[in-house]
Every structure is written in structure tokens, then in C-alpha cells.
Amino acid sequence: MSTTPANAAACPASNTSGQATVAMIARQAIVNAQQAVIGYELFNRSRTGIGHTAATDVILVFTALSHAGTEELVGKKLIFVNCTHESLSGGHLELLDPDKVVLEIPPLGHAAAQEVETRLPILMGLRERGFHLAFNHTVLESAYAAWLPLADYIKLDLSVLAPDQLAVLIRYAARNSQAELIAEKVETAQQYDMVSSQGVQLFQGYWFARPSLVETKLLSxxxxxxxxxxxxxxxxxxxxxxxxxxxxxxxxxxxxxxxxxxxxxxxxxxxxxxxxxxxxxxxxxxxxxxxxxxxxxxxxxxxxxxxxxxxxxxxxxxxxxxxxxxxxxxxxxxxxxxxxxxxxxxxxxxxxxxxxxxxxxxxxxxxxxxxxxxxxxxxxxxxxxxxxxxxxxxxxxxxxxxxxxxxxxxxxxxxxxxxxxx
Known part of the structure; x- marks a missing residue:
């Protein structure tokens, strides 16, 4: 769901032609209120080429994980992986310990009304196998009511949600779900303070990694x-x-x-x-x-x-x-x-x-x-x-x-x- 990784790793994978290729796997930290890392979101940051599709992203990530090992990429932390609906039934999911994996489920766009119920058994099956599920803020819309009880995490994108929208969504999620909220695209201390003061406990974004010039202060x-x-x-x-x-x-x-x-x-x-x-x-x-x-x-x-x-x-x-x-x-x-x-x-x-x-x-x-x-x-x-x-x-x-x-x-x-x- 996020596209600005803070810590990147790269792992070799194989393409369908049998020739060696390189999957560039990036990771971005997700931190708690104490600003300790609780997990990493993984991305495929390989250069887009001929034959590249959305479905290949998650497959390359899982191929890299199986090749390099989760310990090298994420240590003992949770793994958040961007998925497509087509990839959720693939055998590559068998490669991972579901207890450590959070599958990020994308919204369905205009097909939501017809597809929410159709996709529900697949998502319920993943939860029963032990996978954690994450959704973006659209899961709080009425069209996705059937999915909301399955949400372990809900991501709130600060780059697209206005402060008044955020406040409404945070209150609604607290009343109607058991999910933990993750504020993503956090780029300033002001954004961090705003969402943390409203009860958000998990955060993701450039503010936790990139340099910023601030006023001179005395060293501790x-x-x-x-x-x-x-x-x-x-x-x-x-x-x-x-x-x-x-x-x-x-x-x-x-x-x-x-x-x-x-x-x-x-x-x-x-x-x-x-x-x-x-x-x-x-x-x-x-x-x-x-x-x-x-x-x-x-x-x-x-x-x-x-x-x-x-x-x-x-x-x-x-x-x-x-x-x-x-x-x-x-x-x-x-x-x-x-x-x-x-x-x-x-x-x-x-x-x-x-x-x-x-x-x-x-x-x-x-x-x-x-x-x-x-x-x-x-x-x-x-x-x-x-x-x-x-x-x-x-x-x-x-x-x-x-x-x-x-x-x-x-x-x-x-x-x-x-x-x-x-």
C-alpha cells in the first residue's frame, strides 16, 4: 500500500524463462508508539519490464523470501506483504510461517459491491490458516462490511486523507473493529503527533528514516x-x-x-x-x-x-x-x-x-x-x-x-x- 521503502534489500529470484534475474526487494519499517520496529513492509522494487504485472510483485517477494530467508530480511519482526487478489490462492503462501505474515489486501474498486462476498471465503480461509490481514481505509466503507471483522490492521494513508477525514475514520474503526490502526506516509513530526494524539499506535513513513534539518540543540x-x-x-x-x-x-x-x-x-x-x-x-x-x-x-x-x-x-x-x-x-x-x-x-x-x-x-x-x-x-x-x-x-x-x-x-x-x- 505504501510505495516509499525506508530500508531496502535485494534478493535473487528466477524468471519464467529460466534465466537468472534479480528481484529488488525493499523493506520499510513499521514502528509502535515507543518508536520500536514491530515489522517491515516488503515491496518489489525491480525495474518494470516487459511482462511485468501486478501479480508478479507478490510472487517475486515470496520467491525472494524463500531464497534469502525471512531472518535475513526482517529478523524476528512481522512481515507485511502487498498482495493482489489473484496471488492469494498461489502455492507460494505455503513457503512462509503464517504467524509472522501480514497480507495487505487491496480494495476492489468499482467491482466492490459484487466481489466482496465472492472473495470473502478466500480471506476467511487465510485467517483460519493463521495469516494476519491488513486493509486500507476503504475497508471502513459500508460496501466492505463483510471484510471488516477480518481486519487485524487498517492502514490510514496520510497523503490522501485530510485531518477531518482521519479523525472520523479513527473513531469509526475504534467502535466497529478490533483492528490496530497504522498511519502510513508519516513524513513530519506534526503528522506523527496528530495521529498519535487520536489513539493511533502504529506508524510507517519517511519521518522514521530520512534526514531532516532542525534547530540546533544542546547535546544530551x-x-x-x-x-x-x-x-x-x-x-x-x-x-x-x-x-x-x-x-x-x-x-x-x-x-x-x-x-x-x-x-x-x-x-x-x-x-x-x-x-x-x-x-x-x-x-x-x-x-x-x-x-x-x-x-x-x-x-x-x-x-x-x-x-x-x-x-x-x-x-x-x-x-x-x-x-x-x-x-x-x-x-x-x-x-x-x-x-x-x-x-x-x-x-x-x-x-x-x-x-x-x-x-x-x-x-x-x-x-x-x-x-x-x-x-x-x-x-x-x-x-x-x-x-x-x-x-x-x-x-x-x-x-x-x-x-x-x-x-x-x-x-x-x-x-x-x-x-x-x-
Whole structure:
């Protein structure tokens, strides 16, 4: 139902001629009132070609899911999939765990009066098999009265519904259905505030991922400490200086000690001093940890999904850079990606944010003006989150990267980001 994905992944599929093709599968986060991701809507963002029909969209999505695995695309979250009525009886539905899947059912247009009752047994059968069903706001019209009890979710498109219409629909849905409401195409904080104040609890849209310039604000204490730590690490400061920062921020120190003593490090004994932790981790890993921590530090201005988008970008850009660059330059690609939403995370313009940090000139040029190879990589990463195929293919061509390389790297980046941010 929505057409502006915020996090995109791409997975190979097969076409009917037997030749390999590439299905570009995009995902957009759906978040709750606490702005935590509860699910992802998946789309086919492949370039429209000869023989492409609406029915092929859902089939490509399911083919990609079966090829890549739901864990790589959506982790443990719900999967919202755009469907056609023709696709609802296909055998591809057998590939998925219905408990995790929300099928988005389109309206019937002018044929509604005749077709609602005809389609009802199919929809009831899907519900009985364990699938969740989502509809857009037209399910609240009288013609669809037979479908309304089947709705687990109802989507309200803020780009087509006026505020007074929204208010009426929200009240009607609350009285006449058990469905959870999802406000989609949420692009501003004002829109978010408007629908959440009326009781909507789930949200979807660009406001949860894309950058926006806002007024300069003071950094919170946690953010200030992380930024200070990042600067010290980039300057290769002494262990004493780094230890001093940790001693002054209990939250920062706690997170570092929890990391160093986690099972993943496999140490034989517990590390209890900051000095030991810093020396064991090393400056490169310490920087990466601090940068990831910054994506999770919030002031309330930016939703948590912004941090996850930044993590995906950083890892995607690093993996793609490793195709043609030495590790040191690929590390800079990670820095560009993870700092590409710094203006949103810190609630200040990007130029002001970069004045707080020590970054190489090439990183600053990429972030501010999309210059150089790092700028091209960032443009490509951003294009993977939108429906702008022209920008995507131009950036891929400039970098001499194939769709298959980008697809694989993006899947790996999504899986890595989900592990880092859970």
C-alpha cells in the first residue's frame, strides 16, 4: 500500500524463462508508539519490464523470501506483504510461517459491491490458516462490511486523507473493529503527533528514516560523552585520556564493560578495569562500538529506526568498499554511512554536527556534498532505501558494482544491523 521503502534489500529470484534475474526487494519499517520496529513492509522494487504485472510483485517477494530467508530480511519482526487478489490462492503462501505474515489486501474498486462476498471465503480461509490481514481505509466503507471483522490492521494513508477525514475514520474503526490502526506516509513530526494524539499506535513513513534539518540543540550528556570518546579515538589519544572519559560517564562505562565481558569475546576471566577493556578492544573496535552506541543514543527528536538505518548504511558501504578498496579506506566508508544521519541523531544540521567530530576531509566531503567515491557509495546506499531506480542504477554504474554484489552486501548489512541493534 505504501510505495516509499525506508530500508531496502535485494534478493535473487528466477524468471519464467529460466534465466537468472534479480528481484529488488525493499523493506520499510513499521514502528509502535515507543518508536520500536514491530515489522517491515516488503515491496518489489525491480525495474518494470516487459511482462511485468501486478501479480508478479507478490510472487517475486515470496520467491525472494524463500531464497534469502525471512531472518535475513526482517529478523524476528512481522512481515507485511502487498498482495493482489489473484496471488492469494498461489502455492507460494505455503513457503512462509503464517504467524509472522501480514497480507495487505487491496480494495476492489468499482467491482466492490459484487466481489466482496465472492472473495470473502478466500480471506476467511487465510485467517483460519493463521495469516494476519491488513486493509486500507476503504475497508471502513459500508460496501466492505463483510471484510471488516477480518481486519487485524487498517492502514490510514496520510497523503490522501485530510485531518477531518482521519479523525472520523479513527473513531469509526475504534467502535466497529478490533483492528490496530497504522498511519502510513508519516513524513513530519506534526503528522506523527496528530495521529498519535487520536489513539493511533502504529506508524510507517519517511519521518522514521530520512534526514531532516532542525534547530540546533544542546547535546544530551550521554551523546556528549560518546562524541568526546569518538574524537579521542580518531586522534589516537592515550589510554589515560580515554579512561578518563569512561570514568565520568557511568552509562558509557557500563556499556563498555558489558561488551568486553560478553560471551562473544570468549575471555577466560572477567575484565574489571577500564584500562584493560580499552587495551583489549583496541582503538578500531572501540571507535566502531562508540559509533554504534551513538546511533542508539536518543534525545526524543529522532526515532530509534533512524539509528538502525544508519547502521545498515555503514555496514553496506563498508562491504561494497571492500570490493575495490583496502581495509583502511573501507573503514572510512563505514564512518560515512553510520554518520550519514548524524544531523537527525543529534538534532542539529550536518555541517554543525561535523564540527563536533574529528573526521577526514574525504568523509566530510561525502557527507556534506556527496563527493568522491565515498559520496558515490552514500548515494547508492540512500538509493537502496527509495523507489528512485534511476539514481540506484547510475550510482551502481559509477562504482562498477553489479546488482548481485549490491544485493548480497545489503542482505549481509541488514542481518548485521539487526544483530547490532537488538
Amino acid at each position: 550528556p550521554a551523546q556528549a560523552s560518546i562524541v568526546h570518546l569518538i574524537n579521542l579515538v580518531r586522534k589516537q589519544a592515550s589510554t589515560d585520556d580515554i579512561e578518563e572519559v569512561l570514568k565520568k560517564d557511568a552509562g558509557l562505562a557500563f556499556n563498555l564493560m558489558r561488551l568486553i565481558n560478553s560471551a562473544g569475546f570468549g575471555l577466560n576471566r572477567e575484565i574489571t578495569s577500564f584500562r584493560q577493556a580499552v587495551m583489549l578492544l583496541g582503538l578500531k573496535k572501540l571507535f566502531r562500538w562508540a559509533a554504534l552506541l551513538l546511533t542508539a543514543a536518543r534525545t526524543g527528536a529522532a526515532p530509534s529506526s533512524v539509528g538502525q538505518t544508519a547502521v545498515v548504511r555503514g555496514r553496506l558501504m563498508e562491504l561494497l568498499a571492500l570490493e575495490s578498496m583496502p581495509p583502511e579506506e573501507a573503514d572510512q566508508a563505514f564512518v560515512v554511512g553510520i554518520f550519514s544521519l548524524l544531523d537527525v541523531m543529534l538534532s542539529i544540521p550536518m555541517e554543525s554536527a561535523l564540527k563536533l567530530l574529528t573526521v577526514p576531509d574525504a568523509v566530510a566531503a561525502a557527507l556534506l556534498r556527496r563527493e568522491g567515491v565515498l559520496g558515490d557509495l552514500l548515494t547508492l546506499a540512500e538509493a537502496c532505501e527509495s523507489s528512485d531506480d534511476a539514481v540506484f542504477h547510475k550510482a551502481a554504474g559509477t562504482l562498477h558494482l553489479s546488482s548481485q554484489q549490491i544485493n548480497m552486501a545489503h542482505l549481509q548489512a541488514l542481518a548485521w544491523a539487526d544483530q547490532m541493534t537488538e
